[in-house]
Amino acid sequence: MAQAAYDVIVIGEGVSGLTAAGALAAAGLKVATIEGTLFGGLVLNVNELEPGPEGREVSGAELASEMMQANAEAGVTSIQEPVTAVRTADGVQEVTTDSGTHTARHVVVASGGRLRRLGVPGETEFEGRGVSQCADCDGPMYQDENVIVVGGGDSALQEALVLADYARKVHLVHRRDTFTGAAHFADQVKANAKIAVVWNATVEAISGSKMVEKARIKHADGSTEELPCAGVFAYIGLEPNVEFLPPEVDRDAEGLVKTDPTLQTSVAGISAIGAVRSGYEGTLNHAIAEARLAAGTIAAKLSSR
Ligand SMILES: Cc1cc2nc3c(=O)[nH]c(=O)nc-3n(C[C@H](O)[C@H](O)[C@H](O)COP(=O)(O)OP(=O)(O)OC[C@H]3O[C@@H](n4cnc5c(N)ncnc54)[C@H](O)[C@@H]3O)c2cc1C
Numbered sequence: 302m303a304q305a306a307y308d309v310i311v312i313g314e315g316v317s318g319l320t321a322a323g324a325l326a327a328a329g330l331k332v333a334t335i336e337g338t339l340f341g342g343l344v345l346n347v348n349e350l351e352p353g354p355e356g357r358e359v360s361g362a363e364l365a366s367e368m369m370q371a372n373a374e375a376g377v378t379s380i381q382e383p384v385t386a387v388r389t390a391d392g393v394q395e396v397t398t399d400s401g402t403h404t405a406r407h408v409v410v411a412s413g414g415r416l417r418r419l420g421v422p423g424e425t426e427f428e429g430r431g432v433s434q435c436a437d438c439d440g441p442m443y444q445d446e447n448v449i450v451v452g453g454g455d456s457a458l459q460e461a462l463v464l465a466d467y468a469r470k471v472h473l474v475h476r477r478d479t480f481t482g483a484a485h486f487a488d489q490v491k492a493n494a495k496i497a498v499v500w501n502a503t504v505e506a507i508s509g510s511k512m513v514e515k516a517r518i519k520h521a522d523g524s525t526e527e528l529p530c531a532g533v534f535a536y537i538g539l540e541p542n543v544e545f546l547p548p549e550v551d552r553d554a555e556g557l558v559k560t561d562p563t564l565q566t567s568v569a570g571i572s573a574i575g576a577v578r579s580g581y582e583g584t585l586n587h588a589i590a591e592a593r594l595a596a597g598t599i600a601a602k603l604s605s606r
Contacts (some may be wrong), residue, residue: 303391303404307333308603309597310396310405312384315342315541316354317575317588321370322597325409326375330446330603333403334372335396337383341365342413343539343576344585348437351459364585384412384545387571393571394417397545406570407599410546410558411592413576416541419451423507424533431513431532436460439532440467445530451504455583458486459535459568461512464534465495474499474518487490499528507533541577553579564595572599 309324314336325332337343344361353359359367370378382398391394392409407440416434418424424432433439436450440463447466450461452592459482461473473490478500480487490496501521507513513525541556551559551567557579563573575581575593581591 302392303413305393305404305406307331307378307403307405308531309333309407309409310394310403311409311411312387312545313337313342313413313575313577314340314365314379315370315411315413315575316344316364316390316585317413317592318342318409319365319372319594321409321574321596322377323368323372323375323413324593325600326377328596328600328604329598330600331404332376332456333378333380335380335382335384335398335403337412337567340379341368342439343416344425345450346435346437347401348463352584352586370459386545386547388547388572389568392570406603408571409471409595409599410543410550410566410571410573411575412542412545414541416456416554417534417537417540418508419533419535419537420503421506422506423509423513425533427507427509427513427533430511431509431530432507433534434536436463436534438440440464442495443468443532445469447472447529448534449528449530450536451475453477453480453482454536455482456489458482460536461496462489462493463487465493466533468495468532471496472499472530473497474502474504476501486570491546504533508597523586539576543577545575548606551562552603555579557581563598564591 311318311334322334347361361420386397394405396403447470449472505519506517543596558573559579575588
């Protein structure tokens with residue numbers, strides 16, 4: 302077996318990756334995290350986490366900064382490079398980035414997901430000119446405007462509530478007749494006089510001149526209507542960040558990485574945790590629990606060799 306530079310490389314500095322890296326370093330292992338963009342992942346721009354991690358009231362940015370700081374103090378190396386490939390060679394995991402190859406005895410894939418796009422005409426054209434996926438960042442720009450939120454899960458409900466603090470009216474367009482998000486979010490949405498739910502409908506097109514001015518809504522009976530709006534925010538689920546993984550790492554029909562109960566993938570020496578994993582239950586508390594479980598298993602395995 303070739304010599305590896307690290308015991309463990311964790312791909313992704315979201316909450317799951319940062320938690321795993323901290324736990325692995327605390328177990329005495331030499332650990333690096335590799336992040337392709339900004340540390341923090343999906344919650345970086347969420348001002349009020351609900352649920353907060355382990356019951357805490359903290360913003361996503363505060364949480365991520367605290368975790369980065371703690372990891373640095375625990376000796377975790379943080380590398381800012383997007384991972385482009387992972388492969389096993391001579392018993393060692395090789396993690397390739399734009400700048401070179403890093404080696405480890407074990408890899409934890411914690412690369413999460415990215416918000417799905419609607420894929421409708423006007424969406425790309427009006428990106429940054431009314432089309433957004435960050436309610437906390439862009440909400441203040443929609444003071445007294447009409448906005449549309451698309452989706453019916455936790456994120457759509459949570460972000461519709463954020464936007465209702467600024468907008469005159471939020472139309473929440475959902476393709477089903479019930480929400481899939483948590484009941485407490487659904488109750489708040491239904492009780493909010495500024496939010497009107499458009500059930501059994503989809504957004505077909507976004508249009509305007511310089512900025513977004515309206516969206517075409519298609520109802521289940523085939524009829525359409527033009528809803529005037531200044532903003533369109535889509536929260537219709539996540540696409541897993543898995544493009545860099547070798548085909549031997551089994552995925553489910555949605556591309557999420559399959560694992561066994563110890564969170565090991567189909568390839569020895571590669572584990573997967575958090576939003577990239579098939580079966581992930583979706584909150585930060587689940588991310589933290591998975592990260593600790595994987596770290597415990599990996600630490601026990603590596604220290605017995
Ligand atoms: C709008 C919104 C609001 C939410 N609010 C809450 C909340 O209030 N409470 C709650 O419990 N949950 C909330 N969630 C869910 C929560 O964000 C996720 O469950 C959790 O953040 C998943 O963490 P993760 O570390 O698994 O993945 P991610 O947060 O997606 O982190 C993955 C990291 O990997 C990096 N990465 C990806 N590909 C590569 C690559 N090739 N190379 C290097 N790095 C890479 C990404 O840049 C990212 O930093 C919310 C989700 C959304 C979308």
